[in-house]
Amino acid sequence: MIRLYNGKVLALNGDTEIEDKELWIQDSMILYAGPPQTDHPAFDREIDLRGDLVMPGFKNAHAHSAMTFLRSFADDLPLQTWLYDKVFPLEAKLTPDDVYALTKLAILEYLAGGITAAFDMYYKRDAFCQAAIDCGFRMVLNGALAKWDDWSVGEMDTIKYNMLHPLISYIPGIHAEYTASLELLMFMGELVHEHKKPFFTHNSETAKEVEECIERYGLTPTALYEEYGLFDYGGGGFHCTHLSSDDMDIFRRRGLWAVTCPASNAKLASGIAPVAEMMRRGINLAIGTDGPASNNALNMFREMYLVTVLQKIREKDAAVCDAARVLEMACSGGARAMGLPDCDCIAAGKTADLVALDLHRPNMYPVHNTVKNIVYSGSNDNVRMTMVNGKILYEDGVFHVGESAEDIYARAQAVTDRLCRG
Amino acid sequence: MIRLYNGKVLALNGDTEIEDKELWIQDSMILYAGPPQTDHPAFDREIDLRGDLVMPGFKNAHAHSAMTFLRSFADDLPLQTWLYDKVFPLEAKLTPDDVYALTKLAILEYLAGGITAAFDMYYKRDAFCQAAIDCGFRMVLNGALAKWDDWSVGEMDTIKYNMLHPLISYIPGIHAEYTASLELLMFMGELVHEHKKPFFTHNSETAKEVEECIERYGLTPTALYEEYGLFDYGGGGFHCTHLSSDDMDIFRRRGLWAVTCPASNAKLASGIAPVAEMMRRGINLAIGTDGPASNNALNMFREMYLVTVLQKIREKDAAVCDAARVLEMACSGGARAMGLPDCDCIAAGKTADLVALDLHRPNMYPVHNTVKNIVYSGSNDNVRMTMVNGKILYEDGVFHVGESAEDIYARAQAVTDRLCRG
Numbered sequence: 001m002i003r004l005y006n007g008k009v010l011a012l013n014g015d016t017e018i019e020d021k022e023l024w025i026q027d028s029m030i031l032y033a034g035p036p037q038t039d040h041p042a043f044d045r046e047i048d049l050r051g052d053l054v055m056p057g058f059k060n061a062h063a064h065s066a067m068t069f070l071r072s073f074a075d076d077l078p079l080q081t082w083l084y085d086k087v088f089p090l091e092a093k094l095t096p097d098d099v100y101a102l103t104k105l106a107i108l109e110y111l112a113g114g115i116t117a118a119f120d121m122y123y124k125r126d127a128f129c130q131a132a133i134d135c136g137f138r139m140v141l142n143g144a145l146a147k148w149d150d151w152s153v154g155e156m157d158t159i160k161y162n163m164l165h166p167l168i169s170y171i172p173g174i175h176a177e178y179t180a181s182l183e184l185l186m187f188m189g190e191l192v193h194e195h196k197k198p199f200f201t202h203n204s205e206t207a208k209e210v211e212e213c214i215e216r217y218g219l220t221p222t223a224l225y226e227e228y229g230l231f232d233y234g235g236g237g238f239h240c241t242h243l244s245s246d247d248m249d250i251f252r253r254r255g256l257w258a259v260t261c262p263a264s265n266a267k268l269a270s271g272i273a274p275v276a277e278m279m280r281r282g283i284n285l286a287i288g289t290d291g292p293a294s295n296n297a298l299n300m301f302r303e304m305y306l307v308t309v310l311q312k313i314r315e316k317d318a319a320v321c322d323a324a325r326v327l328e329m330a331c332s333g334g335a336r337a338m339g340l341p342d343c344d345c346i347a348a349g350k351t352a353d354l355v356a357l358d359l360h361r362p363n364m365y366p367v368h369n370t371v372k373n374i375v376y377s378g379s380n381d382n383v384r385m386t387m388v389n390g391k392i393l394y395e396d397g398v399f400h401v402g403e404s405a406e407d408i409y410a411r412a413q414a415v416t417d418r419l420c421r422g
Numbered sequence: 423m424i425r426l427y428n429g430k431v432l433a434l435n436g437d438t439e440i441e442d443k444e445l446w447i448q449d450s451m452i453l454y455a456g457p458p459q460t461d462h463p464a465f466d467r468e469i470d471l472r473g474d475l476v477m478p479g480f481k482n483a484h485a486h487s488a489m490t491f492l493r494s495f496a497d498d499l500p501l502q503t504w505l506y507d508k509v510f511p512l513e514a515k516l517t518p519d520d521v522y523a524l525t526k527l528a529i530l531e532y533l534a535g536g537i538t539a540a541f542d543m544y545y546k547r548d549a550f551c552q553a554a555i556d557c558g559f560r561m562v563l564n565g566a567l568a569k570w571d572d573w574s575v576g577e578m579d580t581i582k583y584n585m586l587h588p589l590i591s592y593i594p595g596i597h598a599e600y601t602a603s604l605e606l607l608m609f610m611g612e613l614v615h616e617h618k619k620p621f622f623t624h625n626s627e628t629a630k631e632v633e634e635c636i637e638r639y640g641l642t643p644t645a646l647y648e649e650y651g652l653f654d655y656g657g658g659g660f661h662c663t664h665l666s667s668d669d670m671d672i673f674r675r676r677g678l679w680a681v682t683c684p685a686s687n688a689k690l691a692s693g694i695a696p697v698a699e700m701m702r703r704g705i706n707l708a709i710g711t712d713g714p715a716s717n718n719a720l721n722m723f724r725e726m727y728l729v730t731v732l733q734k735i736r737e738k739d740a741a742v743c744d745a746a747r748v749l750e751m752a753c754s755g756g757a758r759a760m761g762l763p764d765c766d767c768i769a770a771g772k773t774a775d776l777v778a779l780d781l782h783r784p785n786m787y788p789v790h791n792t793v794k795n796i797v798y799s800g801s802n803d804n805v806r807m808t809m810v811n812g813k814i815l816y817e818d819g820v821f822h823v824g825e826s827a828e829d830i831y832a833r834a835q836a837v838t839d840r841l842c843r844g
Contacts, residue, residue, distance in 0.1 A: 073790045106784075263731065266731035297798065297800075309689050313691060318504070318691040362527055363721070365493075365527055365834055366834055368493065376689075376718040377718045383803075412787055
């Protein structure tokens with residue numbers, strides 16, 4: 001059992017209060033979260049937090065982790081050009097071993113930034129699951145079927161990846177409307193009904209995507225999915241940059257999750273999502289980095305800051321998009337969007353997916369409001385420790401993922417060299 | 423003499439090439455930058471860079487460092503409300519000792535983020551100079567006169583702070599047009615002519631500032647300053663969020679520096695400066711964080727990222743605002759704007775104001791383009807060492823500024839508690 005003591009806890013259990021508490025972690029579970037107790041069991045390890053803060057880990061609610069190989073490779077291109085001319089041809093060359101090595105690199109970046117789970121849409125699923133399992137990292141897979149795929153995979157994967165390992169789960173989905181067909185939507189409708197599962201996909205990422213969908217079907221992507229019953233068991237959309245008022249009504253009514261990806265949307269010039277408007281309408285929100293090819297970092301501090309300040313620009317109002325709500329989106333919101341209700345807050349009985357933030361750094365002083373300090377000033381150098389499923393995977397700058405960081409870097413670099421320069 | 427060897431150097435001496443070089447630092451100067459030599463003098467310390475990167479330090483070309491006491495205190499308000507209702511009343515209570523303590527906190531944050539100099543506009547100048555001198559940090563003061571000040575101070579300070587200490591220099595200026603009078607502008611005109619000095623001020627930060635100036639004088643702030651001869655010896659403006667085409671012509675013709683502050687402009691909903699347009703027009707550019715009350719971090723990685731992605735949003739074009747140019751703005755551009763031509767690049771004879779970036783972190787892999795990795799993915803946890811004037815002030819997470827970080831934190835917190843809750 002691990003004891004974390006002499007620290008503060010931001011539980012995110014319905015509010016953003018910070019309290020002096022200690023935590024006991026037994027296997028994967030938080031056994032106790034409360035005031036120090038004199039009568040306690042024997043601990044395997046006791047960590048003195050020295051006044052630092054423990055909170056739920058960040059959840060990266062939209063990612064293509066293995067795309068690390070394209071970081072800083074094809075920047076400064078519009079989305080469609082970037083996707084069809086640069087990304088797809090190189091992705092076609094990826095082997096499962098490549099995906100394994102590239103995903104491990106992304107996992108190191110997640111851990112260094114306090115991210116404890118990713119909602120990942122990618123191919124060679126066995127390989128990236130194995131990378132997560134070998135590192136001890138939590139991964140939720142999204143289906144990402146396209147019209148040219150063998151759709152029966154979606155059926156099999158829904159069963160297989162929800163039974164594979166405690167760190168792995170699966171939510172059905174398609175890649176996007178523009179890589180789908182009506183037949184695929186019908187197939188997905190049957191699949192979500194049969195398995196009573198939510199449905200996620202890239203949704204309204206660019207204005208072009210929405211316009212072309214309306215040309216094709218007379219409906220926005222959101223209305224199209226609704227029409228085909230894909231949201232009958234919930235779900236949501238990645239990006240949601242260009243939702244209409246009617247789309248937002250569907251999101252609100254269905255309790256869908258809009259996963260905003262502000263850095264990617266900005267860098268690819270896709271636009272600024274109507275996050276503040278969605279907040280006012282009570283729509284469920286989470287935050288994703290998107291893939292490292294379009295961001296280029298996998299850094300939730302950056303995303304949280306962008307969520308807030310881009311809304312202030314979008315609405316020309318410095319008062320919109322409160323920092324506390326944004327922190328909840330990044331931690332608890334992501335967990336609920338990803339079907340991980342046990343990872344959403346810090347309380348006895350919850351899963352121990354958490355991060356310890358070093359408050360003894362210049363960007364955390366003075367202490368007027370620690371939540372605002374985290375959202376408006378936080379940085380990777382505040383991450384002291386990252387724990388997934390009760391295991392410490394990152395601590396004081398060092399990774400504990402079963403393989404050395406240097407070996408992971410070297411393997412990812414070799415794969416990249418072969419793919420991009422071979 | 424300090425030797426930095428076994429590393430890479432991004433000299434920023436006219437290009438963004440990265441070369442295998444070693445550096446010898448003698449006192450405050452780079453004595454040698456080139457291939458390893460077998461015949462060399464005795465070194466006091468040899469630092470094995472293990473393949474990491476040395477580059478010129480970031481220059482924070484617009485700051486109000488002592489405003490750390492307002493971090494996370496009055497967020498989410500529009501600029502004028504924020505300034506008149508929150509900032510000015512509390513600032514009136516500041517003592518020199520307060521400014522000293524609060525500036526030291528900002529300096530720690532600068533060093534942790536690889537920033538080696540700040541262009542600072544604040545009051546109680548003796549106190550914040552002393553903080554810089556005691557820490558070994560480089561500070562360029564900006565005049566910041568307002569109509570209610572004793573203007574003779576501007577005359578005396580121009581002489582005094584340019585002779586005080588090698589780490590300190592002074593450039594005349596006013597706070598802003600909306601806190602000035604025509605008499606003050608006339609006075610400043612005489613001052614810059616007499617001392618042949620450049621002139622800097624907050625310029626066109628908000629649309630309101632520009633509109634009210636036009637109402638008062640029939641001129642934009644830039645045209646007004648030009649009319650009064652304030653740019654006859656160069657200079658520039660902080661923010662430059664709302665420059666007209668004619669304003670940009672003046673900037674171009676005069677060789678003025680536009681110091682963009684993207685985080686502050688976004689957070690206060692002031693807008694997005696026309697940085698890409700200024701680049702196309704060949705206007706000199708540098709980057710500032712503004713004060714910690716409006717940002718809230720003092721982090722050049724964040725600013726660089728925001729400069730690039732906000733331009734992509736502003737122009738709806740993912741191809742604008744090249745990362746290499748942005749890195750030059752943050753390092754060399756800032757140095758030249760601040761009158762520090764010896765701190766602009768890494769070469770023999772230049773001043774040793776530099777930063778070592780840890781490339782052995784997940785966000786720096788794979789290596790397609792290290793410059794893009796720094797601008798699009800870099801974070802404070804990549805800062806391995808920060809050197810100012812030949813002295814190592816930050817290394818491996820530890821500060822070497824003559825006082826412990828914990829003592830600086832405690833003093834800044836005590837000052838803040840007295841000011842904001844006293």
